[in-house]
Amino acid sequence: MTTAAPALHIGPSAALRHGIALAGRAVTKVRKNPESLLDVTLQPIIFLLLFVYLFGGAISGNTHTYLQTLLPGLMVQNICFASMGTGMALAADLKTGVFDRFRSMPIARSAPLLGAVLGDIVRFIVTLVVLIVFAVILGFRVQTGPGEFVIAFLLMLAFGLCLCWVSVFVGMLVKSPQAVPGTLVAFMLPLTFGSTVFVGSGTMPGWLQAWVDINPVTHLTEAARGLLLGGDWAAHTGWAFLWAVAIAAVFFPLALRAYRKRVA
Amino acid sequence: MTYAIEAEGLVKRFGDTVALDGVDLAVPAGKILGVLGPNGAGKTTAVRVLATLLRADAGRARVAGFDVVEQATAVRGVIGLTGQYASVDEDLSGTENLVLIGKLLGLSRAEAKARAAELLARFELTDAAGRGIKTYSGGMRRRADLAASLVGRPQVLYLDEPTTGLDPHSRNEVWATVRGLVEDGVTVLLTTQYLEEADQLADLITVIDHGKVIAAGTPHELKRRTGGLSLQVRPTQIADTLVVAGILRDLTGTEPLVDTDNGVLTTPVDDPLLLSTVVRRLDDAGITADELGLRLPSLDEVFLTLTGRTAPVTEGSLA
Numbered sequence: 001m002t003t004a005a006p007a008l009h010i011g012p013s014a015a016l017r018h019g020i021a022l023a024g025r026a027v028t029k030v031r032k033n034p035e036s037l038l039d040v041t042l043q044p045i046i047f048l049l050l051f052v053y054l055f056g057g058a059i060s061g062n063t064h065t066y067l068q069t070l071l072p073g074l075m076v077q078n079i080c081f082a083s084m085g086t087g088m089a090l091a092a093d094l095k096t097g098v099f100d101r102f103r104s105m106p107i108a109r110s111a112p113l114l115g116a117v118l119g120d121i122v123r124f125i126v127t128l129v130v131l132i133v134f135a136v137i138l139g140f141r142v143q144t145g146p147g148e149f150v151i152a153f154l155l156m157l158a159f160g161l162c163l164c165w166v167s168v169f170v171g172m173l174v175k176s177p178q179a180v181p182g183t184l185v186a187f188m189l190p191l192t193f194g195s196t197v198f199v200g201s202g203t204m205p206g207w208l209q210a211w212v213d214i215n216p217v218t219h220l221t222e223a224a225r226g227l228l229l230g231g232d233w234a235a236h237t238g239w240a241f242l243w244a245v246a247i248a249a250v251f252f253p254l255a256l257r258a259y260r261k262r263v264a
Numbered sequence: 265m266t267y268a269i270e271a272e273g274l275v276k277r278f279g280d281t282v283a284l285d286g287v288d289l290a291v292p293a294g295k296i297l298g299v300l301g302p303n304g305a306g307k308t309t310a311v312r313v314l315a316t317l318l319r320a321d322a323g324r325a326r327v328a329g330f331d332v333v334e335q336a337t338a339v340r341g342v343i344g345l346t347g348q349y350a351s352v353d354e355d356l357s358g359t360e361n362l363v364l365i366g367k368l369l370g371l372s373r374a375e376a377k378a379r380a381a382e383l384l385a386r387f388e389l390t391d392a393a394g395r396g397i398k399t400y401s402g403g404m405r406r407r408a409d410l411a412a413s414l415v416g417r418p419q420v421l422y423l424d425e426p427t428t429g430l431d432p433h434s435r436n437e438v439w440a441t442v443r444g445l446v447e448d449g450v451t452v453l454l455t456t457q458y459l460e461e462a463d464q465l466a467d468l469i470t471v472i473d474h475g476k477v478i479a480a481g482t483p484h485e486l487k488r489r490t491g492g493l494s495l496q497v498r499p500t501q502i503a504d505t506l507v508v509a510g511i512l513r514d515l516t517g518t519e520p521l522v523d524t525d526n527g528v529l530t531t532p533v534d535d536p537l538l539l540s541t542v543v544r545r546l547d548d549a550g551i552t553a554d555e556l557g558l559r560l561p562s563l564d565e566v567f568l569t570l571t572g573r574t575a576p577v578t579e580g581s582l583a
Contacts, residue, residue, distance in 0.1 A: 021364060
């Protein structure tokens with residue numbers, strides 16, 4: 001049998017196709033190792049219980065009011081935390097023989113990275129669904145319609161996918177996979193706690209307010225609150241979306257360059 | 265002659281270590297080149313450069329006419345790679361691994377499935393097709409790995425120590441597969457520490473040590489070039505051993521080597537015509553021999569002569 005003439009160049013559509021095939025591999029691996037989802041299932045539940053019952057009364061007067069305010073923000077925080085797993089998984093994958101095989105095949109250079117990021121949509125969906133279902137059991141109620149709910153859900157997924165590139169970038173720089181969360185926590189804690197996820201910015205000192213007001217997590221949280229609880233959400237959604245695009249625009253090329261440097 | 269693989273002056277350094285120190289390789293299309301060398305000689309580095317996984321610091325290489333740096337994508341389109349460790353996904357089943365590779369190579373889902381089933385059948389993995397690779401034995405893993413390398417019908421196949429750690433049965437299967445592929449016109453570059461493997465499979469052998477090619481040629485040429493002939497006699501009566509030893513010492517001036525296990529006497533000789541003299545002298549002494557002949561050195565002896573080390577066969581000796 002004759003082989004087709006080898007391609008000399010791989011376009012973006014082929015790269016996406018390769019990325020989707022490799023995302024399928026990531027999803028299969030999750031299906032076979034469900035325990036790999038512990039961090040995106042157990043942790044959000046613990047956070048929810050901890051904040052609602054420990055701090056909820058003190059912050060909002062009663063736990064139910066706090067649950068309503070907290071959940072949209074907690075969804076955003078857990079999306080941020082879940083994105084750390086991408087770089088870690090990729091850094092571990094890079095050391096396996098199967099990665100050599102992918103790299104010896106005529107597929108796009110970016111495909112393995114794209115596959116890892118796209119495959120993590122599953123982790124994001126799981127963490128969001130777990131949070132919502134658990135919150136509903138505790139008494140959380142969406143105050144708007146299904147349309148707004150879907151927009152909030154998709155917005156968070158999009159933000160998570162963009163944020164993944166930070167994690168991939170770090171994963172390509174560090175020597176061991178375990179160093180990925182260690183490094184990223186220093187970035188994730190100010191990003192998620194230095195926001196309006198847990199408390200309003202009113203009582204904070206001016207310098208902190210200045211950061212909280214421009215923080216993408218604040219914009220995404222306020223957009224989600226508007227979308228799930230009612231209120232104005234258009235401006236915050238716009239800002240959150242812009243931030244997501246900006247993060248991807250900076251970190252996708254950085255990650256790809258770091259990957260090339262690492263493997264070539 | 266068209267060469268499927270041509271490399272000139274490949275140099276690769278890792279820090280202070282020089283892994284490749286000006287390696288030249290040439291493999292005619294449809295032939296098997298055995299790259300032989302001790303651990304750390306640079307064999308794997310050479311394969312990684314030729315498979316576009318590593319960029320050489322100096323030198324150039326072409327695979328199927330494509331430059332490994334300038335036309336890396338085209339090179340990847342014609343090669344298959346089986347590494348020292350199985351490059352298949354442990355968590356996925358045999359079928360899932362092969363289907364994924366088929367899809368990455370542009371096959372439709374149905375085509376990828378058909379190709380996977382065909383290859384798994386060929387490597388006797390049909391029964392294990394749905395099981396995770398992590399449940400496979402070493403030999404099955406290696407076969408799955410080889411199957412994965414063949415999904416894209418490569419013109420050039422790299423086998424980096426394909427039988428290391430395999431039992432003799434699995435090893436023979438790998439050998440049979442490699443011979444079959446070459447019959448189909450595939451060019452194979454095989455690295456090995458096993459001299460017998462190179463002797464059995466390779467049309468051409470390149471011996472690498474310390475990142476340099478120290479010998480290249482057909483197995484026959486190498487044996488001829490490095491180390492002379494030796495003469496072996498096995499007398500029918502074990503009691504004649506001493507007499508035979510005396511005759512050989514007489515003729516060659518050196519003490520022959522006596523293998524007491526099998527009663528074979530061996531002595532190096534320069535002149536092939538000496539054989540008839542030995543026959544006459546044995547006749548005169550009334551001694552019959554079960555074995556009598558000249559032989560070329562084994563590749564082990566070649567290896568020893570070239571590298572100053574014995575062949576590094578540590579486990580699962582293939583003799």
